[in-house]
Amino acid sequence: MPRLIRNRALAEDRYTLLRDAATLADVPDGVPIIVPLALWSERRVALIARGETGVWLAPADDPGTLAADVARLAVIAIDFPQFTDGRGYSHARLLRERFGYAGELRAIGDVGRDQLYYLAQCGFDAFAIPDGRDAAAAIAAFADFSDGYQATFSRTPWFRRRQVATAVANACVSCP
Amino acid sequence: MYRYDAFDHRLVQERVAQFRDQTRRFLIGELSEDEFRPLRLQNGLYIQRHAPMFRISIPYGLLSTAQLRKLAEITRRYDRGYGHFSTRQNLQLNWPRLEDVPDILAELASVEMHAIQTSGNDVRNITSDHFAGVARDEVVDPRPYCELIRQWAALHPEFAWLPRKFKIAVTGATSDRTAVLLHDIGLVLVKNGAGDIGFRVIVGGGMGRTPMIGHVIRDFLPRAEILNYLDAILRTYNRFGRRDNKWKARIKILVKERTPARFARDVEEEWSRLEGGAATVPDAEFDRLASYFSAPPYDNAVDDEPAFKSALADNRAFDKWVTRNVHPHRIGGHAIVTLSLKRTGVPPGDATADQMDAIADLADRYAFGEVGVSHEQNLILRDVRQRDLFELWSALRPLGLATPNIGLLTDIVCCPGGDFCSLANAKSIPIAEAIQRRFDDLDYLHDIGEIDLNMSGCMNACGQHHIGHIGILGVDKNGAEWYQVSIGGSQGNDAALGKVIGPSFAAADMPDVVERLIDTYIERRHGDERFVDTVRRIGIEPFKERVYATAH
Numbered sequence: 001m002p003r004l005i006r007n008r009a010l011a012e013d014r015y016t017l018l019r020d021a022a023t024l025a026d027v028p029d030g031v032p033i034i035v036p037l038a039l040w041s042e043r044r045v046a047l048i049a050r051g052e053t054g055v056w057l058a059p060a061d062d063p064g065t066l067a068a069d070v071a072r073l074a075v076i077a078i079d080f081p082q083f084t085d086g087r088g089y090s091h092a093r094l095l096r097e098r099f100g101y102a103g104e105l106r107a108i109g110d111v112g113r114d115q116l117y118y119l120a121q122c123g124f125d126a127f128a129i130p131d132g133r134d135a136a137a138a139i140a141a142f143a144d145f146s147d148g149y150q151a152t153f154s155r156t157p158w159f160r161r162r163q164v165a166t167a168v169a170n171a172c173v174s175c176p
Numbered sequence: 177m178y179r180y181d182a183f184d185h186r187l188v189q190e191r192v193a194q195f196r197d198q199t200r201r202f203l204i205g206e207l208s209e210d211e212f213r214p215l216r217l218q219n220g221l222y223i224q225r226h227a228p229m230f231r232i233s234i235p236y237g238l239l240s241t242a243q244l245r246k247l248a249e250i251t252r253r254y255d256r257g258y259g260h261f262s263t264r265q266n267l268q269l270n271w272p273r274l275e276d277v278p279d280i281l282a283e284l285a286s287v288e289m290h291a292i293q294t295s296g297n298d299v300r301n302i303t304s305d306h307f308a309g310v311a312r313d314e315v316v317d318p319r320p321y322c323e324l325i326r327q328w329a330a331l332h333p334e335f336a337w338l339p340r341k342f343k344i345a346v347t348g349a350t351s352d353r354t355a356v357l358l359h360d361i362g363l364v365l366v367k368n369g370a371g372d373i374g375f376r377v378i379v380g381g382g383m384g385r386t387p388m389i390g391h392v393i394r395d396f397l398p399r400a401e402i403l404n405y406l407d408a409i410l411r412t413y414n415r416f417g418r419r420d421n422k423w424k425a426r427i428k429i430l431v432k433e434r435t436p437a438r439f440a441r442d443v444e445e446e447w448s449r450l451e452g453g454a455a456t457v458p459d460a461e462f463d464r465l466a467s468y469f470s471a472p473p474y475d476n477a478v479d480d481e482p483a484f485k486s487a488l489a490d491n492r493a494f495d496k497w498v499t500r501n502v503h504p505h506r507i508g509g510h511a512i513v514t515l516s517l518k519r520t521g522v523p524p525g526d527a528t529a530d531q532m533d534a535i536a537d538l539a540d541r542y543a544f545g546e547v548g549v550s551h552e553q554n555l556i557l558r559d560v561r562q563r564d565l566f567e568l569w570s571a572l573r574p575l576g577l578a579t580p581n582i583g584l585l586t587d588i589v590c591c592p593g594g595d596f597c598s599l600a601n602a603k604s605i606p607i608a609e610a611i612q613r614r615f616d617d618l619d620y621l622h623d624i625g626e627i628d629l630n631m632s633g634c635m636n637a638c639g640q641h642h643i644g645h646i647g648i649l650g651v652d653k654n655g656a657e658w659y660q661v662s663i664g665g666s667q668g669n670d671a672a673l674g675k676v677i678g679p680s681f682a683a684a685d686m687p688d689v690v691e692r693l694i695d696t697y698i699e700r701r702h703g704d705e706r707f708v709d710t711v712r713r714i715g716i717e718p719f720k721e722r723v724y725a726t727a728h
Binding site for chain 1: 183186187190191193194198207211214215297327328330331332333334335336337338403407411414415419449453454455457458460461464
């Protein structure tokens with residue numbers, strides 16, 4: 001079982017992930033689940049009624065499909081079949097910044113410590129670390145960089161903050 | 177030039193620490209080769225034929241003398257005392273040890289340098305005009321804009337895992353010297369009718385296996401929007417670029433498959449959601465960046481003072497060098513000097529540590545402590561007083577850096593090829609040398625005039641053979657090294673892709689082939705027409721007939 005990191009700490013994972021070919025018959029009663037986008041699109045009403053259902057997106061899926069559902073989904077997961085396939089980074093930013101998704105955004109698949117910093121900058125706050133990788137040690141990677149130049153989900157570009165930071169620094173230096 | 181502040185320093189140092197830890201985990205077996213490879217590539221480290229190859233970023237081809245001395249020191253301490261300046265204005269080392277790379281990165285960080293994203297499927301080094309800031313035909317100095325884009329690209333969290341590598345060039349002159357039409361994104365700084373600065377945006381150009389000329393998708397983008405617009409292009413590419421086939425993964429294929437018009441609409445739609453957002457650049461930031469590139473204290477001098485003119489008249493060799501290697505400067509009495517790294521017998525673009533140190537000393541004395549790198553693999557002193565040229569030339573000659581061949585046949589652009597590169601199908605350096613030796617008569621070389629000869633050891637086109645007036649591509653035929661020749665390519669405002677003249681040749685035939693191409697040109701040229709102009713006028717047939725009539 002993958003270990004879950006949520007909000008930069010190891011966390012319990014209540015959700016069961018249903019992979020590609022899942023049908024409604026695979027959905028166990030009373031267990032929180034994350035279903036493929038195709039199943040969600042097909043059985044949306046039934047799954048909404050069921051509650052505690054999240055959706056996962058494959059790299060080729062359109063995150064815009066979930067635009068109308070962002071307020072009712074507690075978990076959206078984005079799959080990385082290989083960590084070198086970067087489409088999910090853009091999907092995450094679109095979900096967060098364009099569609100206003102505020103729930104848990106989880107990276108699943110080939111997720112390792114060397115991807116965590118950038119993933120977090122794009123809006124992911126949960127990470128399913130596969131077996132064989134040290135999830136506890138991976139948490140240190142969130143501190144790989146203290147800041148960055150670009151506008152991301154969690155910060156404005158440095159050039160917008162620089163003047164304020166410089167003014168504050170100067171003010172402190174000149175404190176009596 | 178740009179100087180790091182505490183923020184820039186911290187990021188680069190954090191990158192060094194990150195890669196040091198990644199290297200450590202790889203060496204103890206915690207990271208597999210497959211996991212480590214993309215990480216090391218994003219720090220410029222390839223595993224090559226003999227040893228790792230390590231590529232150091234030289235943002236928009238600009239170095240301080242302190243940086244150049246550090247590069248010399250690094251090549252001595254960690255390599256074999258030389259480096260190779262590449263067509264992306266970077267420096268490559270051919271013999272470092274993997275274990276040493278974190279230490280090399282730390283050395284680089286101490287002089288405000290890094291190797292971030294010099295390889296990998298990410299945004300690579302931003303290239304620019306090697307005459308930026310001093311060219312007479314410059315409309316807008318591209319350097320502050322390059323620095324803005326360098327910062328945007330560096331460690332961009334959304335675009336570290338693109339379908340394929342991504343190259344951006346920026347120019348602000350009326351004559352293009354950056355091959356701006358042959359980049360994933362080409363940006364031309366322009367002024368509109370109101371005098372506002374903006375960009376003409378070109379996408380989908382590139383060389384490699386499927387060379388294409390880029391398409392203008394926007395004639396004028398206000399400069400404040402540049403990062404929003406780049407985000408829009410990169411996001412469109414990141415989401416929709418092909419990932420099923422490495423050879424169809426560059427943005428040019430997406431632009432072609434969607435058509436440039438539809439691709440432009442997709443980008444504009446994405447941009448409309450980002451326009452005016454957090455990444456909009458305020459004027460104050462442009463002003464701040466521009467302040468790093470203010471003009472040095474030039475002399476009050478005029479062009480062609482008597483002493484300079486008499487030196488030209490008295491010394492034919494000096495006159496030849498000035499004709500070929502010195503370009504007009506926007507300030508009277510000053511000159512732009514190109515130091516040729518194309519001396520026969522030395523691999524094109526290579527410089528030794530001793531040469532780097534000597535160049536740094538000369539740049540401190542004559543050129544305000546800055547050295548440029550051109551994508552033609554030569555070094556540039558941008559701000560030399562005309563009255564110092566003779567002294568500078570006299571100092572460059574014993575260093576082997578005054579070969580008067582800039583823009584001539586022996587100024588060959590060439591990748592490291594099969595001698596070093598594990599991707600190469602064929603060697604390139606010995607072919608370049610054989611051609612240089614064939615054309616060793618300086619008077620004849622000058623008579624042939626301007627000609628770009630570009631050579632790549634494989635389809636990846638690091639030697640930019642598609643835009644050579646003569647382009648040579650190393651190919652593999654049943655395990656043997658062969659060379660395919662194209663003519664009529666060009667960079668610049670009228671960029672064109674060369675046309676292949678026919679079946680490929682054995683290595684030993686290449687000097688003869690080039691000689692026959694040149695003979696055809698000499699016989700058929702009109703007036704002071706360049707080689708490429710003659711090819712355009714009469715087509716490739718006469719050249720083809722001549723070459724194949726006797727070669728086969």
